[in-house]
Structures are given as C-alpha cells and as structure tokens.
Amino acid sequence: MSLIIDCHGHYTTAPPSHNRWREAQTSAFKTGEAPPPYPTISDAEIYASIEENQLRLSRERGLDVTLFSPRASAMAHHVGDAEVSLAWARANNDLIARVVGLFPDSFAGVCMLPQSPGAGLATSIAELKRCVTELGFVGCNLNPDPGGGHFQSPALTDRFWYPLYETMVALDTPAMIHVSGSCNPALHATGAYYIAADTIAFMQLLEGDLFKDFPSLRFIIPHGGGAVPYHWGRYRGLADMLKRPDIETHLMNNVFFDTCVYHQPGIDLLADVIANKNILFGSEMIGAVRGIDPKTGAFFDDTKRYIDALEISEAERAAIFETNARRVFPRLDTRLKAQGR
Amino acid sequence: MSLIIDCHGHYTTAPPSHNRWREAQTSAFKTGEAPPPYPTISDAEIYASIEENQLRLSRERGLDVTLFSPRASAMAHHVGDAEVSLAWARANNDLIARVVGLFPDSFAGVCMLPQSPGAGLATSIAELKRCVTELGFVGCNLNPDPGGGHFQSPALTDRFWYPLYETMVALDTPAMIHVSGSCNPALHATGAYYIAADTIAFMQLLEGDLFKDFPSLRFIIPHGGGAVPYHWGRYRGLADMLKRPDIETHLMNNVFFDTCVYHQPGIDLLADVIANKNILFGSEMIGAVRGIDPKTGAFFDDTKRYIDALEISEAERAAIFETNARRVFPRLDTRLKAQGR
Numbered sequence: 001m002s003l004i005i006d007c008h009g010h011y012t013t014a015p016p017s018h019n020r021w022r023e024a025q026t027s028a029f030k031t032g033e034a035p036p037p038y039p040t041i042s043d044a045e046i047y048a049s050i051e052e053n054q055l056r057l058s059r060e061r062g063l064d065v066t067l068f069s070p071r072a073s074a075m076a077h078h079v080g081d082a083e084v085s086l087a088w089a090r091a092n093n094d095l096i097a098r099v100v101g102l103f104p105d106s107f108a109g110v111c112m113l114p115q116s117p118g119a120g121l122a123t124s125i126a127e128l129k130r131c132v133t134e135l136g137f138v139g140c141n142l143n144p145d146p147g148g149g150h151f152q153s154p155a156l157t158d159r160f161w162y163p164l165y166e167t168m169v170a171l172d173t174p175a176m177i178h179v180s181g182s183c184n185p186a187l188h189a190t191g192a193y194y195i196a197a198d199t200i201a202f203m204q205l206l207e208g209d210l211f212k213d214f215p216s217l218r219f220i221i222p223h224g225g226g227a228v229p230y231h232w233g234r235y236r237g238l239a240d241m242l243k244r245p246d247i248e249t250h251l252m253n254n255v256f257f258d259t260c261v262y263h264q265p266g267i268d269l270l271a272d273v274i275a276n277k278n279i280l281f282g283s284e285m286i287g288a289v290r291g292i293d294p295k296t297g298a299f300f301d302d303t304k305r306y307i308d309a310l311e312i313s314e315a316e317r318a319a320i321f322e323t324n325a326r327r328v329f330p331r332l333d334t335r336l337k338a339q340g341r
Numbered sequence: 342m343s344l345i346i347d348c349h350g351h352y353t354t355a356p357p358s359h360n361r362w363r364e365a366q367t368s369a370f371k372t373g374e375a376p377p378p379y380p381t382i383s384d385a386e387i388y389a390s391i392e393e394n395q396l397r398l399s400r401e402r403g404l405d406v407t408l409f410s411p412r413a414s415a416m417a418h419h420v421g422d423a424e425v426s427l428a429w430a431r432a433n434n435d436l437i438a439r440v441v442g443l444f445p446d447s448f449a450g451v452c453m454l455p456q457s458p459g460a461g462l463a464t465s466i467a468e469l470k471r472c473v474t475e476l477g478f479v480g481c482n483l484n485p486d487p488g489g490g491h492f493q494s495p496a497l498t499d500r501f502w503y504p505l506y507e508t509m510v511a512l513d514t515p516a517m518i519h520v521s522g523s524c525n526p527a528l529h530a531t532g533a534y535y536i537a538a539d540t541i542a543f544m545q546l547l548e549g550d551l552f553k554d555f556p557s558l559r560f561i562i563p564h565g566g567g568a569v570p571y572h573w574g575r576y577r578g579l580a581d582m583l584k585r586p587d588i589e590t591h592l593m594n595n596v597f598f599d600t601c602v603y604h605q606p607g608i609d610l611l612a613d614v615i616a617n618k619n620i621l622f623g624s625e626m627i628g629a630v631r632g633i634d635p636k637t638g639a640f641f642d643d644t645k646r647y648i649d650a651l652e653i654s655e656a657e658r659a660a661i662f663e664t665n666a667r668r669v670f671p672r673l674d675t676r677l678k679a680q681g682r
Contacts, residue, residue: 150491155527186496191579192544195568196537203533223575227536227568233604234564237630237641238532263574269610289578300578 002318005325008258008282009066013053015045029080061304069110069141073189075180078148082116086123089114097135108332109137115146121164132171138331142175144201149184157208165214172330174218177201190288198226211254218328224261224270232273258282259303262289267306276316280324343659346666349599349623350407354394356386370421402645410451410482414530416521419489423457427464430455438476449673450478456487462505473512479672483516485542490525498549506555513671515559518542531629539567552595559669565602565611573614599623600644603630608647617657621665
C-alpha cells in the first residue's frame, strides 16, 4: 500500500486574524502608513483550522501527506509593492511552518514567493532559501504573472527568471507554476485565469529551450496541466510545426501535471495521454470547487476516487500517488525517510 | 449519408498580393499616409489558392461544405486604428465572398468584424449587416480581446457588446468567439492565446446571465471549447459554488464547441462529456497544425477521422457533421436547401 501524497494543498482556512492583518496591511499601504504588527495566533487556533478542515477530509478520503502552501488566490502579488509582498509572503510561510510543526506527519511545507510586478527576484530567492534551509520546506509556488491577469511578465523561459532557477536547482526544489487572484474583471480566478495560465506556461516552455540550460529544473503545472492533455495532439503538432524537439524529450523530463481535474473523464484522459511518470496526485482541497457532484454523490475535488477508478497497474497507481512526488520533491523524500516512511 | 459541414475554416492561403496590401496599409498608417489602392486579384489567383489547398484536402478527407472566414491570426484588430481595421475587414470579407462565389457548393461565408481596441461596435454592426444581407454570409467571428493578448476588453456578458448581439439576433446569425494574433510575447497565438481565450470566454458566460437577455443568441467556442470539456467537472462545480444555474440550462442551449481537437483521446472526451447537440464538426484546416501525426500517419487536423472513430450512433454522428450546423447557422440551412441539399 503506497502513501497517498497530495502535491497540491493550500491553507485556505487560515485563522481570521491572519486575514484581517492582510487587510490592515494593504489599507496601511494605501494611506502610506506602517502596517500594524502581525497578530499573535495561538497553536490552538491553527490546530482547529486544520483539524476540522483539511485533516478531517484527508482522513475521510485516505490521504496521508499534503504539500501545503499559502492560499494561492490570496498571494495577490499585484497588491501593494515589493515590500508589502515580502512581509505578506513571510507571514504566510511562517504560518505554513507552524502547521507543519503541529502536524509533521500530515504536511510538508511549500512556500509562496514575495514576487511583485516589475520587481526583481532577489527577495524571492532569499525567501526560498530561508523557507528551505531554515523552515524545512520542500518546494515553492512560482507565479508566472504577478501582475494578476494581463500576462505582462516575461515568459518562463526568459532569462529574467534564471537567478531563481539557479537557486531552485541548487536547493533541488521544484516549483509549482501557480498564478494568484485576478485583478482583471474579465478573468475569473479559478475558472478562467488559473486554467489559462497553466496552458500558457506549457506553451512558453514548448517554444523555448529552458531545460537545455537547466536539465534538473522541475515544474509542476497544476490543474491537470490546464488544457494541455486535452489538446495533446495540438501540442505535439505545434512542436513539429515550430521545429521543436519531440515534447517527450524536450519537456517531459522536467514538467509534471497534477490531478486537479474534477471528473472521471478528465482524469481518464490525463492518464491515457500523459505518461504516468509525469502525473502527481493532487486535489487542491479545500479550494476552488468545494461542492458535491450530484452525478456521483462525492466531492468534485475528491480526486483520489478518480485515480482509484483508473484501469492501471498498482505500480502505476503508486507512481501517481507516491513515488513521482518523492522523485520530483527530493526534500520530501528525505523528510519521509527520516520519519521511517 | 449526411453532409459533412466544417464549421471552422479560414482563408489562410489568400493570394500574396492581398497580404502585401495589408503590409502596405499598416506601413502607411505608421507614417500617416493614405494606404495604396487595394490590388486587382484575378479569379484565377483565388481559384488556384483554394483548389490546390482547402478544396484538395476537403476532397481527400470527404468534407462537403466549409464555413469560411478570413485568416484568424491576421485579423489583428490590435494593429492600426478603427479605420485601418474597417478597411482590412472589408477587403477580407469581400475576398471571402469571391471564394464563395467561385465555389458556391463548397463554401459559405463567415465574416470578420472591424473591431479595434477601445472603439465602439458601430462599424462592426454595419459590416455584419453588409456581409449577411448583401454578401450572403451566414455568421461572424467575434474577437473577445481585440487588444491582442492582454485581456483588457469587457467580458462577453458586458452590456458593451449588447448592440452587436441585438444585430446578431435580428439577423439570426451566430458568432464564433475567436481571438486573433497575439502582440504579447508571452502568449503564442495558436498554442496559448487561442486556447486560453476559449476557456476564458466560457467562464465569462458561466458567471453572467447573457442568455437570459438574449435567449436565441448563439456562440461557437472553437478549438473544442478550449480547456472546458477536460475540466467539465470544475465548471459544473463552479456553477454550483457561484450559485449559478446548472450549466446545461444556463449555457448549453446557446453555446457550442467545435471539434478542432487534434487527437483521438481529446475528441473521445469531448463526445463523452458534452451532449452531441452541442458539438459542431470543425477542423480549422489549413491552420495552426499542418503536419502529420507520426503516431497515426494522418494529418493532426484531419478531425473527421476522429469523429468517424467515435462509438456513437449514426444519428449522433450526423448531428455533429451536419444537422447541428444547420440548426446553429439557419442561413446556412436556407442556403443548402436552395441548393437542393
């Protein structure tokens, strides 16, 4: 029986005082004042916020470990400036570290980065180092569009990002490519922006040669890879049209998709089209879609059910549930081994 | 045996002098001069550009009729101003009318609109009326992001678009929602921008109540609906989360997906998840992906093969190939009936 590792969880149930501080911080930014001190949050508050929510559902669904990061839609890198973003990222990452400290068997930390539109990556690099070396985190979330919905950042293959990639490689930590909330009224965050950004990221990688420069760099593209597996023929065909190498060698040693696809036919296609070595179990619960599917009577985001139903070998299922995640996140593997798992 | 109607074809092989005029037109705009007169293009040039390309492939693949519109990536509404866009749209639509005149059994016209970022819709409405009432066109392509890749236009549900919708309803012509070339270096046109825009459009419709105001308005979302069918569970779940009506009643009397999905597993999922009444056969050839799939030995964009391979009834296949298109494009139906088909 393999471990069930959910590679995609966010702290969407953080204590209210944490969120109130964010409101105070951004209000203070607008009026040019200093933000108030970060509140004292008790272990009991954090414990309850997890125990009643993610941990309860994990138990019910049979999940063992969740890679846990700050709420994606609340990263909001487009709000405030680089200093605001740094303080917010540190507060969030410190809170994740406390969750992991309280539930070391159930969570491993993944950090957000203090990105800010137009700003450089020095603080993001420093924060990644701090989270990995001091807090024991195993990866990061990288926002490819910190502007929040107009896609004005350089492509992921641009040399702008290279210093961060060098740090990721040195630390042997992957990144999930994950945008945040949308400040574009035409783009709903979880219904439009997330899925569009996932698709765009993959195409940027297809057009470029990033993994020639960084052969060990690893990205997870969440939400089942956006539209990519559904349009796999288009991407194979475009690679051919654009005289790029075959996608399998060009990208698929470095790019992984999670299983945050909320119905059986989608997961069936994912597992059919994408090599199992490139699929990491994920659910993003408690997240974008929290309801129960009237067609199945189960939660839309209980993605373990869909993987359980796949007609694949147990070795393939174990790859999706456990071994791929341990390979893509070596620091998770080290952590689990230290726990005797 | 049903007619095979391809609802999604662009004149990607227009005569070189047409494209040279566009270059001259945009150069003249930059220098503030008047554009040169539009060139004389012979019937023979148009004939050859079609006969050797779209028509040859249609014959080889067994397609009967193609809904034919100007090259999507060359609409480039973001280039120049509203006047430039109007002249370019008229030149393109007139050229489509000539193709249809030369091959009346094989093509029906779909127009581009002279949209321009920040401009109103008066010229688009006038051009749609001209194309439908004077040139006999059966539909239009509507660009939801004429800015070319930063998604700065109002959502499709915004009242900004209502005068155009009123005209569409009055003329009983649907629109394919189709962006154009990308001026955003981070967004590859056919690999990122198109698929992202399709997905975004659907979510805009899900969030809104457009079809309450326009119960007979009809949109085709191309490229298999972007990411939507693959993430059908997400969209059903988001409708629930956002307290929207069930998607089937809320959207699927008005929204249709084409079959421009370039591999069998994608088409299998589309036909599995989306009701057949909402699927219109399309190939977008000669278009984004022109090569041969080494896995099948057939063209990626020979989508008829994928439909032929579906395990569905012949009545369902006829709906996808013919009857849905005749229902969604009533003016096509009238035209075909006048031809005794």
